[in-house]
Amino acid sequence: MDQILTRPGRAADSLRHVRDDFPILSEKVHGKDLVFLDSAASAQKPRQVIDCMAETMRTQYANIHRGLYWMSERTTEAYEGVRDQVAKFLGANAREEIVFTRNSTEAINLVAHSYGSMLRPGQAVVVSEMEHHANLVPWQMLRDRTGIELRVTPVTDDGALDMDALARTLSDGRVGLVAITHMSNVLGTITDARAIADMAHAAGAKVLFDGSQLAVHRRVDVSALDADFYVVTGHKLYGPTGIGVLWARRELLEAMPPFLGGGDMISTVSFERSTWAHVPHKFEAGTPAIIETIGLGAALAYIESIGFDAIGAHEDALTAYALEMLGQVQGLKVIGTAPQRGGVISFTMADVHPHDIATLLDRNGIAVRAGHHCAEPLMRRMGVSATARASFGIYTTPEEIATLAATLEQIRGFFV
Amino acid sequence: MDQILTRPGRAADSLRHVRDDFPILSEKVHGKDLVFLDSAASAQKPRQVIDCMAETMRTQYANIHRGLYWMSERTTEAYEGVRDQVAKFLGANAREEIVFTRNSTEAINLVAHSYGSMLRPGQAVVVSEMEHHANLVPWQMLRDRTGIELRVTPVTDDGALDMDALARTLSDGRVGLVAITHMSNVLGTITDARAIADMAHAAGAKVLFDGSQLAVHRRVDVSALDADFYVVTGHKLYGPTGIGVLWARRELLEAMPPFLGGGDMISTVSFERSTWAHVPHKFEAGTPAIIETIGLGAALAYIESIGFDAIGAHEDALTAYALEMLGQVQGLKVIGTAPQRGGVISFTMADVHPHDIATLLDRNGIAVRAGHHCAEPLMRRMGVSATARASFGIYTTPEEIATLAATLEQIRGFFV
Amino acid sequence: MAQDDLYRSVVLERAKSPRHAGDLPDAPLHGQGGNPLCGDRVKLHAMVDTQGRIATLRHETRGCAICAASADLMAERVTGQGRAQVSRLQAELVAAVETGIAPEGLGELSVFAPLHQHRSRIRCAMLPWSALTEMLNDEKDR
Amino acid sequence: MAQDDLYRSVVLERAKSPRHAGDLPDAPLHGQGGNPLCGDRVKLHAMVDTQGRIATLRHETRGCAICAASADLMAERVTGQGRAQVSRLQAELVAAVETGIAPEGLGELSVFAPLHQHRSRIRCAMLPWSALTEMLNDEKDR
Numbered sequence A, B: 001m002d003q004i005l006t007r008p009g010r011a012a013d014s015l016r017h018v019r020d021d022f023p024i025l026s027e028k029v030h031g032k033d034l035v036f037l038d039s040a041a042s043a044q045k046p047r048q049v050i051d052c053m054a055e056t057m058r059t060q061y062a063n064i065h066r067g068l069y070w071m072s073e074r075t076t077e078a079y080e081g082v083r084d085q086v087a088k089f090l091g092a093n094a095r096e097e098i099v100f101t102r103n104s105t106e107a108i109n110l111v112a113h114s115y116g117s118m119l120r121p122g123q124a125v126v127v128s129e130m131e132h133h134a135n136l137v138p139w140q141m142l143r144d145r146t147g148i149e150l151r152v153t154p155v156t157d158d159g160a161l162d163m164d165a166l167a168r169t170l171s172d173g174r175v176g177l178v179a180i181t182h183m184s185n186v187l188g189t190i191t192d193a194r195a196i197a198d199m200a201h202a203a204g205a206k207v208l209f210d211g212s213q214l215a216v217h218r219r220v221d222v223s224a225l226d227a228d229f230y231v232v233t234g235h236k237l238y239g240p241t242g243i244g245v246l247w248a249r250r251e252l253l254e255a256m257p258p259f260l261g262g263g264d265m266i267s268t269v270s271f272e273r274s275t276w277a278h279v280p281h282k283f284e285a286g287t288p289a290i291i292e293t294i295g296l297g298a299a300l301a302y303i304e305s306i307g308f309d310a311i312g313a314h315e316d317a318l319t320a321y322a323l324e325m326l327g328q329v330q331g332l333k334v335i336g337t338a339p340q341r342g343g344v345i346s347f348t349m350a351d352v353h354p355h356d357i358a359t360l361l362d363r364n365g366i367a368v369r370a371g372h373h374c375a376e377p378l379m380r381r382m383g384v385s386a387t388a389r390a391s392f393g394i395y396t397t398p399e400e401i402a403t404l405a406a407t408l409e410q411i412r413g414f415f416v
Numbered sequence C, D: 001m002a003q004d005d006l007y008r009s010v011v012l013e014r015a016k017s018p019r020h021a022g023d024l025p026d027a028p029l030h031g032q033g034g035n036p037l038c039g040d041r042v043k044l045h046a047m048v049d050t051q052g053r054i055a056t057l058r059h060e061t062r063g064c065a066i067c068a069a070s071a072d073l074m075a076e077r078v079t080g081q082g083r084a085q086v087s088r089l090q091a092e093l094v095a096a097v098e099t100g101i102a103p104e105g106l107g108e109l110s111v112f113a114p115l116h117q118h119r120s121r122i123r124c125a126m127l128p129w130s131a132l133t134e135m136l137n138d139e140k141d142r
């Protein structure tokens, strides 16, 4: 294991300079160089984002939308400018289709509350077996509130979405919404969103994609996917915490009742009744995460400056390399081997508990996640109680993956 | 008006050094020194907060709660440490009573959805005539969803809460919750929260205080107030956007159903059903505003380092001075003259439209708010369609107030 | 503070003593516009000549000085003009408030150009114009 | 990576080949504890002597090495001890994992002290102890 088998070449190396943009990557952990392989949980932040947020607070900040003065107008412009940027980033038709939320979770809850209230008992929502709790629990809660049906469509043993089974799930025409991940945070599987959208639409259902993972690694084009709802979360996109995005077709947003009430989402208010602002403001109650939204803008600009071609090539090369390297570790089993996949690799290693793997890796400066990854039902489906998971970002290097594999080999040595 | 009548003395000057902590205060606007008098909409941020957030992202960041590695554990500690800090800041009995939200608006919506779902038709929620939309619209939406009654309790002509009327509103014993501001963002009125709580409790109702404004200016002690719910918002507390707080009695939080579903708020999940985490985590779904929460901790530490004694003395002196100075401006009328009041002053000036006042002040570098201040029904109650509003923070100086008054006098001169 | 270049005397005078304010009960054309955010309201009443040109325009404006002056200056300026000219003028005014540079021929309306530094007030100046355009379009559709 | 000081051989050995694992079907005392987050589960079975001291303790542990080793070392250490001694030991172990410094007399249990650098794993080591305390308290309350 000490010899490196197939070092990815140019593709993976081309992003080497981006490491300089991430100050945290030069930190030490337990006296070792940090090897951060938990980007799927949350990515690190480039100085472009950090500096943008700090600069905003230092020189150009005030509450937005209602201020009739310079600072407020400039901050409003910066905030609303990010809406344009996000619309472009996701391939949306109009800026009005972009609603800012705290994170993906809130975006999905917004849809579950608002669009969900338009579903009628007898109608069903379909989720898949590989959903993150964020795309399962809100629908369970909707079911328990309103009496709609919740259907779970299966994955195959290698962790792909079972498209035949999905067709059967949709066949009775009672499905109102299909809510499925665009990339699994456990298996790394990338689903065929366009095919899912076509099937859903043919069955008269709307479709929501949880793009929390995918949007970090591939260009999203909601128009090309023919999606109805799409959610992403800023902190995985190298952006700040506290900011996420719901994209939805304008006519859906217009038909949907508001979710949270308060300032900024109203048109007029009297004690008796209130009328709602136009979309997207109808869905943004109260003072939003202004600084974080502006920080998200910096993150998207940063990603665009690298480009998804380079990002995709880098991560594909890394993933192939990692699968090969990890495949050499004795007793290591990768959970999730669908052909379409990204740089999120879950694994078990012989009898070593994933928590012990994570702690022992951490003692060597290597950060991986271990547990159920907020996907408990998927764990049961795959026949494991927990996995360890390494996930990659634009700053991940082949050397880091080699270090991971070598350290895993040593850990295994401890336990035999 | 050029001579300064009663310059506040030591009290108001004692915080002069804090201006150095706020980089934005040395910015220019339209070529003039910025005079920022819109802190009630959102406060500026001290470098202690800016640096803390930047430093967190530079050296110590990872997703929290589920990470079994150093970076995640340290970030979790920092995040959960702020919960202790907030509990202390608000005089809570236990850290478990602190729920992090995006802002006050979301905190109130959380209560309206969750506690609100436990109210039964026939029961009523009481709000006052001086509520911000954030503490009115969520209750209207609850009423429209569930059929509870919404009652509005009046204010007196000077803008105090009419306590006799409140007593009558409560007298039929059907009120489940009284939701009232602790300080008006328009009138500056500070309500007698303890007396309101006693009346509510005597009538068998719970009580929620909207502390968005008050907590910035006075020490809050939820135990001494005998409150049941209390909300604050970080961005007014010199902290980041994207972070707010709901405090609630533990037994209430435990009895309440969750609001948003997703990761981190569950105990176990299966496709059939899920069980909820302990409070407060039951109410914090998904990746929270980690960096903003840590930034809020820095803001609270900053406030505590100055102390509410100094803050109160400073702001009381400023407010008295401002009322005197503004009182000298011809045609200027202060809206809201309750005896108990803080540093938020709404006014009209002869026939000059508040929007023209705001723009003309802005051209002189002075930022005030103008409009309905997210309190449209209160505007109607006070017989105005809009007001201009100057509001003060720890960095406001008597000179700034003198500049405001002198500039208003000039503006009035234009219009006669 | 010297006499302010945005609130120049023409704006203040027109706001205080409008020359084209009032009702035209017998006029065939009526329009209105409002901005719920700031409470500005404009009502328009117009007579049109046989060629479709505005013969008389009166406004009733409740709102800020920018809006009131804009309505009054608009009434003056569009008198004798047809729909095409109105929409060209409106476009020029938009250009002026967006850039701060008044196109040639905007005349007194160029007093609003400094609004480009006060973006939240642009709609105050534009409200009478959008009400006018809407009224003329309604008339065409009839 | 050298042999790791947290995962010292005693931890690995006890996790792999526990000396006190198993059931005690006829035992009067049974307890259990679990951590839903990581799936660790501990079942305890105990005989108590006439003075209330633990005569035999067996554990059935499913979970990580830290938890399994902790259960086994605990079973060994508390045999012959009464409730007061158990709770003193537990307190000492807490002090060790919180500070990284093992109090005198903690003996082999001090192997867990490095957990103070791995705070998320502390509950793995403490799970058997909280199950034990709960079992002994239940017995007292009966």
Ligand SMILES: Cc1ncc(COP(=O)(O)O)c(C=O)c1O
Pocket (backbone or CB within 6 Å): A263, A285, A286, A287, A288, B040, B041, B103, B104, B105, B106, B132, B134, B135, B181, B183, B184, B185, B210, B212, B213, B233, B235, B374
């Ligand atoms: C009294 C009052 N309540 C509620 C709010 C809403 O605060 P936020 O927008 O941060 O949710 C505000 C601030 O605008 C306020 O002044």
Ligand SMILES: Cc1ncc(COP(=O)(O)O)c(C=O)c1O
Pocket (backbone or CB within 6 Å): A040, A041, A103, A104, A105, A106, A132, A134, A135, A181, A183, A184, A185, A210, A212, A213, A233, A235, A374, B263, B285, B286, B287, B288
């Ligand atoms: C696939 C997927 N969906 C949803 C989420 C939830 O994201 P957030 O916690 O930012 O709301 C995550 C991240 O944990 C995820 O990986």
